[in-house]
Amino acid sequence: MRKILLPLLLLGVSCGSDVVYRTASYELLRDGVTQAQYTARVLSDTEIVSDFMGAAPGADSVAEQRWRLGTDISAYPRLSGGLPVERAMYNLSLDEVNRAVEPDSTLRTGRNWSGVWTRDVSYSILLAMAHVQPEVAKKSLMRKVDPLGRIVQDTGTGGAWPVSSDRMIWAVAAYEVYKVTGDEAWLDTVWPVIRRSVEDDMRVVYDPVTQLVRGESSFLDWREQEYPRWMQPADIYASENLGTCAVHCRACEVLAEIAARRGEAELAARYARHAGLLREGINARLWIEERGYYGQFLYGRDTLLLSPRSETLGEALCILWDIAPAERAARVVEQVPSLDFGTPCFFPSIPDVPPYHNDAVWPFVQAYWTLAAARTGNEPNVLHGIGAIWRAGLLFLTNQENFVSWSGDRYGTQINSANMLWSLSGNLALTYRLLFGLDFEADGLRFAPFVPEALDAPRRLENFRYREALLDISLSGWGNRIASFRVDGVEQEPFLADTLRGRHAVEIRLASEPLPAGRINLTANRCSPRTPEADFGVDRLLWEPEQGCTYRIYRDGTPVGETSDVVFPLPDDETGSWQVTALSADGVESFASEPVASYRTTRLYEAEEYAPAAAYPYSGYSGRGFVEIARTVNRRIEIPIRIGEPGEYVLAWRYANGNGSVETHNRCALRTMRVDGAHARCVVFPQRGEGAWDEWGLTNRVRIALTPGRHVVTLEFCPWNENMHMEVNQAMVDCLVVSRAD
Structure with missing residues (x-):
């Protein structure tokens, strides 16, 4: 049997071994998993024990936990054959499906x-x-x-x-x-x-x-x-x-x-x-x-x-x-980089942010990634994905929402849940969509199985209902090339038309041929450098140092220089939107700093000059007031502007929206902005905080080429501007900000 050696990881296993998959951190066995001092064992298709406690606060002693099938799963397709861990994880996931139906x-x-x-x-x-x-x-x-x-x-x-x-x-x-x-x-x-x-x-x-x-x-x-x-x-x-x-x-x-x-x-x-x-x-x-x-x-x-x-x-x-x-x-x-315990949501992680989406593996994402790896015939990534999902399910005795990418632990993330719907669905997808290769089309069911060599074992899926047909599917061999596909003993292409009726036996034999050598990009966990904070000095751009980093400077989204200093001299024509990123010694780049913009000209058009001023007792606005926009108030505002020179202009609205927090609710206000009657772009006025009507900010920017002379900017409530709340679509508009960008 082949072995594929990779950094930090050994894929595959010698013949006769109980080890199905091994990384530097854990071993997936035919009947369980071991990770450091922890072990999970499959006692039967309907029972698993685990002594995994992870980093739970106060977990001084290790207590054995147990999953036993607790609901009736006889209505679902029955999996037999394969590996004990495979059958147990399949049944555990079906058990959790029942618990997920309200x-x-x-x-x-x-x-x-x-x-x-x-x-x-x-x-x-x-x-x-x-x-x-x-x-x-x-x-x-x-x-x-x-x-x-x-x-x-x-x-x-x-x-x-x-x-x-x-x-x-x-x-x-x-x-x-x-x-x-x-x-x-x-x-x-x-x-x-x-x-x-x-x-x-x-x-x-x-x-x-x-x-x-x-x-x-x-x-x-x-x-x-x-x-x-x-x-x-x-x-x-x-x-x-x-x-x-x-x-x-x-x-x-x-x-x-x-x-x-x-x-x-x-x-x-x-x-x-x-x-x-x-x-x-x-x-x-x-x-x-x-x-x-x-x-x-x-x-x-x-x-x-x-x-x-x-x-x-x-x-x-x-x-x-x-x-x-x-x-x-x-x-x-x-x-795409993967870590020892799985493929994180994104890579590299963000510094000084605790794990949740950041620095974490989500089993449902891992499932999609594993299916994508199978689509390209990449066996190492497929095995890595199977190992990541089954390890977590076996040790946690549930399909957990997420786990820390570098430790494999369910503790340490900001929020977590057991019996997570998309996690259990990802686990089931390993059986249905990966191993048996079920692919539903509008007019039939296609089969494209992918069985890694390490999982070679005859398996059977009985009582699988497809429209008006009931299928008993037998699968043998390994790899991803079908050598034989029979329906009721008759050879045919691996496709069942939607006209099929009644009970049928489907027999699939894979060719058991080695796949082309695949690569997995395993790496150690890494954070990017912190995001710089840049600002204008006199004829220069300034920022605070980040230890061991050099810096890349962007102008209007295009890199224009690199330096090891913490200043960057600006050209005589310093207009544009400027940002800085930090680069570690090995080339990992941070997020870009908040843009600082230098415009040739900027002019404010006070909204209250063109529509009735609102009477709310808010503060922090410019001019002599501000204007309310709502579903029944100021549905259309027209502001004439005058342009002196042709060029690219950036338009934005200064506004307040205290109808909800930044994190929740559904009262983002939105409008359609037109220039001279032509659709320019949707403008959004998102919530800035519950009751935060004195907190003013700018909408998204609209960049547009304008000719000299008079133009009319219209802010209009159109049918497609109904938000999710459908009743409150409100903001306070202070002014229109028009800046020449080029």
Whole structure:
């Protein structure tokens, strides 16, 4: 048997050994796992014991914990054969599926997380819940449709949508339910919901310049956990994240496919074109050739630069949804960094931020990454992913929400939950989508199994229901090439049409051929340097030193110099948006500093000069007052401006929104801004703090070329500007800020 030696890791095992997979930190056995002084043992398909206590406060002694099957899982497909750990983890996950179904037949997010969350349930449906609990999945999805027939964005930064915009994963999940069930009535139900939501997002979050979408990282929605601290909600809205862009691309493809099935060819072509633009934008704007993977997000203010961190969920989705060309997909899997216990949400981590999204592995993300690795035929990464998910489940005796990336411990993260829906779905996906290779299509079920050599053992999945058919699937051999595929003893291609009825025996024999040598980018855990704080001095840019670092200076998102000093002389023409990053001795780059901008001219247009001043007793505004905008108040404001010289101008609005905290609620105000009647861009007025009406800040910036003379800037409430609250869409507007940037 082959052995693949890698830094910090030995993959594979000598013949006859009980070790399935070994890293420097743990050994996955056929019937358990060992990690330092801790052990978990599979006693049977329905019982596991573990003495893992981790770093729990006060855990002076080790007490054995136990999982026993406690619910009836006979309605689910039965797994036999394979390895004892495989069967036990499968059954534990089904046990937790039962515990995740609420009395109202919706899916609970986790033991500590009640209710249905759009992104959690949608990612879970894509992994497993579409076929494990199809009717519950439908009801859960419909719980996340608002009275206007739009997909609900979970509460998030600055008042939810559109600062957070990953709700479109709902569309992908809804279509997956259709592919599993073939329910045409369901497709008729979700079609207008998806279409209405996509149409709004095309106006509100799509950026025609970059061909990307704006909004917070999908699922990575805890501000300082993944963004530099200087970024305000308006900045996060203006950022363009890999995972969120991938979600929107696939959602548009889904809408095109549904339109085609409905015979609406013109709409199908329109949405397919939009998906193509997003795909082009991702590959043109986010790809980092020298690193061999996609960057985390574009961020900044007047201009955007690319964060060089990898972002695991986004990378995986680009592979699974064919956004990445095949050659790029293979490079991504080989180049994205992994740690001994798994592949973190992003890498490198952020200093001085405790683990949660930062410096942590999330099993559901690991599952998507493992499926992506299988798509490219990378066996080392597939084994690493299986080991990461099964190790955690065996030791914790549950599908935990997350764990610390460098210790493998569930303790030490900011928040955590057992019985986590998308974690248990990821565990089940290892059986259904990886080992047995089930891939649901609109008109049938395709098979593409991937069995690492170390997991070679005959296995069987009985009573698997696919539409009107009941399947008993036998799988033997290893690798990813099918040598034989038989249905009721008759050889055929590895595809079952949706017209199949009744009970059938499916026999799959893999060729047991070695896969091409794959690479896994294992590395030690690392933090980037701290984010510099830069400001203007006299004819220079200044910042505080970071030990052992050099510095890179950016002007309008483009690097213009490097220095080991903590000053950078500015050119005579010092206009532009300036930022500094710190680089460690081995080239790891920090986030960029908060932009400091130098403009040729800046002029304020006081809003109260063009609309009635509000009578609220707030302070901190400029001029003689401010203007309220709401659903029924000042729905349209026109401000004439005069431009002296042609050039690029940056427009932003100074505002206050005290309708909720930065962390929760759904009262982000938004409007459409037009210049001379032409649509310029959506402008967002996110929440800045509960009751914080004296806290004024700037909206997202709009950069536009203007000619000399008079122009009219309009701020208007349009139908697509309805937020998630639908009643409170309010902010106080102080002034319009117009700056010449070039």
